[in-house]
Amino acid sequence: MRVLILSWEYPPLIEGGLARHVRKLSENLVAQGVEVHVLTRGLEESPAEEEMAGVVIHRVREPERPRELAEFVAWVEHMNSDMLAAGVELGDRFDFDVVHGHDWLVAVAGDHLAKRFRCPLVVTIHATEYGRHQGWVDKHPQSHIHGVERWMANRADRVITCSSYMREHVADIYGLEDECITVIPNGIDPTDLVPVADLDLLRGEFAQPDDRLVLLVGRLVYEKGFQLALEALPRLIERVGKVRFIVAGSGTHEQELRSQARELGLLEHGVFLGWIGDDVLHSLYRISDLCVVPSIYEPFGLVALEAMASGCPCLVADTGGLREVVPNEGVGLRFRSRDPDSLAQMAERLLTDSALRERLVAEASEHVLTFDWSDVAARAVEVYRDRLRERLTPSAWSGAPRASVSGTSLVTTALVPMIALSPIVTPRRMHAP
Secondary structure: OEEEEEOOOEOOEOOOHHHHHHHHHHHHHHHOOOEEEEEEEEOOOOOOEEEEOOEEEEEEEOOOOOOOHHHHHHHHHHHHHHHHHHHHHHHHHOOOOEEEEEOHHHHHHHHHHHHHHOOOEEEEOOOOHHHHOOOOOOOOOHHHHHHHHHHHHHHOOEEEEOOHHHHHHHHHHHOOOHHHEEEOOOOOOHHHOOOOOOHHHHHHHHOOOOOEEEEEEOOOOHHHOHHHHHHHHHHHHHHHOOEEEEEEOOOOOHHHHHHHHHHOOOHHHEEEEEOOOHHHHHHHHHHOOEEEEOOOOOOOOHHHHHHHHOOOOEEEEOOOOHHHHOOOOOOOEEEOOOOHHHHHHHHHHHHOOHHHHHHHHHHHHHHHHHOOHHHHHHHHHHHHHHHHHHHOOHHHHOOOOOOEEEOOEEEOOOOOOOOOOOOOOOOOEOOOO
16 A cells, blocks of 8 residues: 655654654554655755655755744645645656545645545544634634635545544534544654653752642643643642743743743743753653643643653643543543633642652553554554545545646636635755755
């Protein structure tokens, strides 16, 4: 079986968790005997084509992404044009059995390529614009992104989500039947979470020996709920005493969070580190007494899984996919979503009970083993094979085409009206080394 995976990020170009997910999935698919090609974007110095861990990676050169959202939408459309042109070239070299796209950022290219190759289209929806903005998707560019996601979900031969919560969410907002959606949780490989620093020395940079160290990590955006954790910290410090905190990550909400911490008098109790690499992050998990995941919207909760795999007790919001990652008090604690008082109360319980922390660490170390990447890949292969079997049924492929590609011209008559791509000309490919 030969699969073409589309993703807007892939290591070493990392924007967030998607790059890591696609890499681990791809490598474990290779271990299952699948020939995997990843079509992604690269920067000026990136090779146009290379093989890493058995995965063949093809890159189109794109300028650095704009930070302003309206400009970003136009940039995504241009990236899809380049990916489509590059994918057409790949189709002349390889016979692909399945196209697998990840999120709306590659929706148009994935849809067109699947139809050109006459093969099933599988899409994984990692998060939705509707969820990120708590349903406020009436205005551009949120309305555009939401429309693309709806269109993509309804065009796919199979949708994959990372949690049962996300399956219900996607089915509800995009009008899909539950049976059209397969749940495959994210995986984790504890051997990847290797600390590189001298842990005693590192902890000494942030806390005294008798301090309690609280870790907050992730993209600093509203839906991750860091503002709730900051609101809870003064109460927690008052009740527990010597509490220090670390905020690790960057994002559009960062300056607001820094201002909030200043207004609450918290800056003398902790630090904002900004963006950090995986090596530092894995070390921070090891030196912290508690990792808090206060998300308002959370499709899965990879940070919680990483913390548990690293031996760090975890406190998460009782919402979304976090309920499935932390299913009971045997492996972690949950607080009432959006409730700083509940967060402070549960954090106090954890920070003042060393026996509880030790028990959670022991139980969680076994729990995380159920999120094995080889199992994730095996379930993805099952989805691919099911779709290929359906392909053999004539009725499944008798409908009107999604779109057609002729030469270097893109015909978009089947596209949702809000999606407009310019005619494809020579793709901006990078020279192979």
